[in-house]
Amino acid sequence: MRHIAVIGSGPAGYYTAEACQKQFGDEVRVDIIDRLPVPFGLIRTGVAPDHQSIKGVSRRYEATALTDNVRFVGNVTIGEQVTIPELLGLYDAVVLATGAPRDRPLEIPGADLPGVTGSAAFVGWYNGHPDYAELNPPLGGPGAVVIGNGNVALDVARILAKTQGEFAGSDIVGHALSALETSSISTITLLGRRGPHQINMTPKELGELGELERAAPVVDAADFPPEIDDAMLEPGHRKSITHLRNFAAAHVEKPVHIIFDFFAMPVAIEGDGKVERVIVERTVLDSRGAAVGTGETYAVPASLVVSCIGYRTPPIEGVPYDDRAGRFANDEGRVLPGLYAVGWARRGPTGTIGTNRPDGFAIVEKIAADTQPNSGKQGRPALDALLAARGAEVVTFRDWQKIEAAEIAAARDGAPREKFTSIEAMLGARGT
Incomplete structure (x- = not known):
């Protein structure tokens, strides 16, 4: 044994x-x-x-x-x-x-301002993790910035952009659903230091952005290399780039915009006691494919910044x-x-x-x-x-099954469960 x-x-x-x-x-x-x-x-x-x-x-x-x-x-x-x-x-x-x-720290000035959060915390908030249930992200402003060009950044943008009806069948927790229902965010900017060919986004997740009810992805066609260069990409990556090219060509008008801001490196976050803007430096790729700042900067208004730059x-x-x-x-x-x-x-x-x-x-x-x-x-x-x-x-696992049964019983119509968001509530549900 x-x-x-x-x-x-x-x-x-x-x-x-x-x-x-x-x-x-x-x-x-x-x-x-x-x-x-x-x-x-x-x-x-x-x-x-x-x-x-x-x-x-x-x-x-x-x-x-x-x-x-x-x-x-x-x-x-x-x-x-x-x-x-x-x-x-x-x-x-x-x-x-x-x-x-745990979130990899965003090491730029202003990263500690209220309104800046990492993706582990933000995702944990809408998924009901006990550590992050009290996060209360600021959703009252018109702008949100999502830093990163991976699938987690897409998840965050999609969740911020969806209507109540689009959450049918999901297990998003009630406190997040209520907060998102009253959100004022109409512009979600995805910042990526490099270009479309360097993203880490998969075709399925990118494709979902083109099917949202009230939100449309916005991509600048000038950010792409010549289309013939797509042939050098792996098949899955090529499908992702095809989605981005289609977004650039579509020009769909909807009330919420998900803007892909490529060659954009956040260098500071500013605001009077809270997040108000992200200072971004325009980049170019050097001979090794690394992003290098050009010195040109501009501001992106935002009341919420979600950093999706990795985990530890x-x-x-x-x-x-x-x-x-x-x-x-x-x-x-x-x-x-x-x-x-x-x-x-x-x-x-x-x-x-x-x-x-x-x-x-x-x-x-x-x-x-x-x-x-x-x-x-x-x-x-x-x-x-x-x-x-x-x-x-x-x-024990048998205890967990009782907790799960209680979550299923508490689910809103159409949802698979309503998660307990505190350890105390989880422990209490073992007796139900």
């Missing part, structure tokens, strides 16, 4: 648990530990609420969670109820699958950390003897949800090579005794 602890119940965590079952069969016990009382991490609070088909992958994780040798241990915080050294003493292997849930894994005391990369320091997943990292905690915030599956299987192969069965480590019963002695209020 091998005893394995996985820290984090998102895609990387559950794919690692699945890989443990495939590798070791019945001769393994996996405890998936999470600081929240609810599982699935990014799937629950990171994926856009109007992308329900993507969230359906959680059913695969649920199948793993309901097996006898995998257990969810929710509402347990590493460093408070239990430490990494303690877990290493109890388990044959400890796998860090914490993801990258929070450090854990005693675990080697690569501050430059914003993830745990590791050698192909090995961090310390008995300690491993997987998913975004290992490689940084890159790839798709599905990328975590082969990553999990690769880590488990290393665990198999590094460990022997029946080492004498106690695993699950020893953790239970330690947590009980410290008064931890552990949430």
Whole structure:
């Protein structure tokens, strides 16, 4: 028997648990530990609420969670109820699958002004993450600036632009839905330091912007290289550029504009006690394809700025950390003897949800090579005794199912659920 602890119940965590079952069969016990009382991490609070088909992958994780040798241990915080050294003493292997849930800082003057928020916080706000439920972003002004040229920036722009009716069938939380209903934002500017060919936006997400009821994407045709250059792009990327070219040619008039401002680098955020404008420097690409400022600047009015420039894994005391990369320091997943990292905690915030599956299987192969069965480590019963002695209020997967049932019962018409947005409410729902 091998005893394995996985820290984090998102895609990387559950794919690692699945890989443990495939590798070791019945001769393994996996405890998936999470600081929240609810599982699935990014799937629950990171994926856009109007992308329900993507969230359906959680059913695969649920199948793993309901097996006898995998257990969810929710509402347990590493460093408070239990430490990494303690877990290493109890388990044959400890796998860090914490993801990258913190925003990469926007390091320009004015980034600390009220009205500036990172995408992790903003996405967490409309997805009901307890850490961000009280964010209350300023939606009363006419302008919003979204910094970034990836899919998260598209998600933020789309959510800001949608009508109430377009949220039918989504699980956007009630407080965000109410706030967006009274929003005054009519211009959403997406700032990208480089040009259309350098975006990290996928065709599906870009295509959705062309189907919005009251909002139209606006692209300047002068920003594109010659159309023949599109042939050098990967097929998926070429489809994305085709969407942008179609947007540039369409000239659709709608009350809300989503403006793609390419070759635009934010250099400062200004305002009297709050965000009022973003100062942007025009850029060009150098011979290496990097954005270089030209010295020409202009102001974009905004009462809300959402920075979508990447994520970082929070450090854990005693675990080697690569501050430059914003993830745990590791050698192909090995961090310390008995300690491993997987998913975004290992490689940084890159790839798709599905990328975590082969990553999990690769880590488990290393665990198999590094460990022997029946080492004498106690695993699950020893953790239970330690947590009980410290008064931890552990949430099981069966408890989570009660929480989920209560969320489904509270859903507004047409919505799959109404998420609890506080840990207290989640814990209280276990008795319903």
